[in-house]
Amino acid sequence: MGWGRVIKSGIVGMLILIPMAYISFRFLNLTEGVTGGLILNIDEAISSIGTILGLGDAFIVELIAGILIGIALIFIFPIHWCIIYRPDDIGLLLAIILPWILTCVIASALFAHSPREAIHTSLSIGIGYSIILSVFYLIIAVAVPFGIGAAILDGVLIGLTDLPYLVAILTAVFEGCLVGTVFGAFIGSLRYKPKGIKKKKKKVKVKEQTMEPTEMFPREIVEEETVSTSSSDFCTNCGAKLTADDLFCTNCGAKR
Numbered sequence: 490m491g492w493g494r495v496i497k498s499g500i501v502g503m504l505i506l507i508p509m510a511y512i513s514f515r516f517l518n519l520t521e522g523v524t525g526g527l528i529l530n531i532d533e534a535i536s537s538i539g540t541i542l543g544l545g546d547a548f549i550v551e552l553i554a555g556i557l558i559g560i561a562l563i564f565i566f567p568i569h570w571c572i573i574y575r576p577d578d579i580g581l582l583l584a585i586i587l588p589w590i591l592t593c594v595i596a597s598a599l600f601a602h603s604p605r606e607a608i609h610t611s612l613s614i615g616i617g618y619s620i621i622l623s624v625f626y627l628i629i630a631v632a633v634p635f636g637i638g639a640a641i642l643d644g645v646l647i648g649l650t651d652l653p654y655l656v657a658i659l660t661a662v663f664e665g666c667l668v669g670t671v672f673g674a675f676i677g678s679l680r681y682k683p684k685g686i687k688k689k690k691k692k693v694k695v696k697e698q699t700m701e702p703t704e705m706f707p708r709e710i711v712e713e714e715t716v717s718t719s720s721s722d723f724c725t726n727c728g729a730k731l732t733a734d735d736l737f738c739t740n741c742g743a744k745r
Contacts, residue, residue, distance in 0.1 A: 495613050498599070499610065501596060501745070502592055502596035502617075506614065509592050510560040514556075514562070519559060519584040523566060562667065563585060565658070568586060592669060600677065601673065602681065604675075606677045612670060614726050619659055619662050624632025727742070
């Protein structure tokens with residue numbers, strides 16, 4: 490897989506993660522799991538707020554907010570945080586991992602034709618998001634004077650995950666991406682078709698041999714050749730054995 494195709498698959502995979510994050514937020518109760526049940530029915534609350542403020546269709550408001558919240562939570566909370574701080578909450582772990590698995594599987598099914606290409610596709614998704622989130626942190630750090638913006642981001646992330654912004658973001662992205670890579674590689678192995686290995690059919694040419702009539706029955710010919718043409722004869726009168734040179738019978742004197 491060339492670099493152009495890797496970049497293309499990475500961009501498409503990054504876009505696929507967006508609806509996957511919404512699925513995790515809307516149907517897997519990601520917000521409730523992260524907050525330990527402190528926040529319930531946040532999707533309905535967002536729809537109600539949008540309707541009250543006159544922001545348009547409640548579903549559109551809930552969809553956009555759900556996508557933003559889902560992506561933010563997936564990028565903030567690493568998998569190891571779920572295992573350490575919520576070891577009994579299988580639903581939270583599934584809500585964090587499933588978007589990455591679905592993203593890598595779909596992207597690998599679209600672009601990868603081998604396990605190696607699937608690994609490249611999955612890793613390109615994580616690398617792409619890590620670059621965007623790191624650049625965002627640098628922009629905040631430069632734009633806000635005295636490093637206040639970066640300090641705020643680090644403080645929020647340390648309060649949530651006990652990790653500064655860059656560490657929390659990069660570990661969350663690459664842990665999820667690596668888990669998804671395993672499933673993506675499996676999809677790539679299903680689509681793997683080795684090239685250059687072709688079964689060659691051996692064409693056996695049957696050489697027709699023409700046999701002379703004398704070669705068809707060699708045994709009979711040999712037997713015929715062994716018969717002497719100058720065989721002995723017998724007397725017609727007394728039956729005595731005669732040779733070819735005898736004009737008269739040597740026994741009875743009769744003429745042959």
